[in-house]
C-alpha cells in the first residue's frame with residue numbers, strides 16, 4: 017500500500033487520462049485490484065464530439081492523436097459514468113480529469129461533481145495540445161491564466177487537486193512552483209508533445225492536422241520533466257509518458273515520481289498497467305518517501 021494525497025493506493029501504477037475512458041475497458045481485461053487507480057477521460061461542461069477522423073496515427077516511436085477531448089460532458093458523467101464507476105470499479109481510486117476553454121468552465125465541472133461520491137480527486141488538464149484557452153495557448157503555458165484557474169479552483173473543493181503540465185514548457189520547474197504556490201496538491205507530468213505527421217502522399221495523418229505525440233518516444237521527455245519538477249516542489253509528482261514496462265515505471269519513481277500512469281501502453285497491450293504493477297511488486301519498487309539524488313536519477 018502506498019499513501020499519496022491522503023489516499024491508499026494498492027499500487028503506484030494508474031491508468032492515464034483519455035486512454036481508459038471511465039474504466040469501462042478495464043473490467044474486460046483485468047480486476048481493478050491489479051492496478052492502483054485511474055484517471056478518467058477529461059470532462060468538459062458540454063459534451064464534445066472531438067476532432068474529425070482519423071484521430072490516431074501510429075509511427076515507430078508511438079502514436080499521434082487528435083481526439084480533441086471527446087467526452088459525454090458534465091451531466092452524463094455525474095448521472096451515468098460516476099454511478100457506473102461506483103458499482104463496477106470495486107473502490108478503485110479514481111481521479112476525474114477536467115478540461116475547458118475558460119476558467120468558468122473548469123469551475124463548473126469541479127463544482128458540478130464535487131458533491132458526488134465515487135472519486136478521490138481532480139486532475140486539471142491544463143496542457144492538452146488539442147485544446148487551449150480562449151486566447152490560444154494551453155493554460156499551463158500562460159502563467160497568468162494558470163494562476164487564475166488555480167485561484168478559482170482551490171476554494172471549490174477540498175479534494176486533492178492535481179495539475180497536469182505540458183512537456184513543451186520552456187521552464188516546467190518554474191511552472192510547477194507557481195502551481196504548488198497556488199494550492200495544487202500534486203503535479204502530473206507530462207501530457208502529450210505537440211506533433212504533426214504526413215503520409216506517403218503528403219497528406220495529414222490525423223484529421224485535425226496536428227495532434228499530441230505519446231508512447232515510447234516520450235519516456236526520456238517525461239523522465240526529464242519529472243526530475244525537474246520533483247527537484248523544484250514539495251508536492252507529490254505523478255509521472256506519465258512512454259511507460260511500457262516495470263523498468264520504465266521504476267525509472268520514473270527514481271526520478272522523483274510518487275505515482276505513475278500508463279497511457280499508450282494500454283493500446284498495445286490492454287493489460288500493460290497490470291503487468292507493470294505486478295513487475296514493481298516482484299522486483300521491488302523504490303520506497304515512495306525517498307527521492308533520488310540528481311546523480312542517481314541520471315543513471
Ligand SMILES: Cc1cc2nc3c(=O)[nH]c(=O)nc-3n(C[C@H](O)[C@H](O)[C@H](O)COP(=O)(O)O)c2cc1C
Pocket residue numbers: 032033034035056057058081083085113141144180206207208229230231232234256257258259277278279280281
Ligand atoms: C488517445 C489519447 C487520448 C488522451 N486523452 C487525454 C485526455 O483526455 N486528458 C489528458 O489529460 N490527457 C490525455 N491524453 C494524454 C495521456 O494521459 C498521457 O499524458 C500521454 O499520452 C503520455 O503518456 P503515454 O506515453 O503513456 O501515453 C491522451 C493520450 C492519448 C494517447
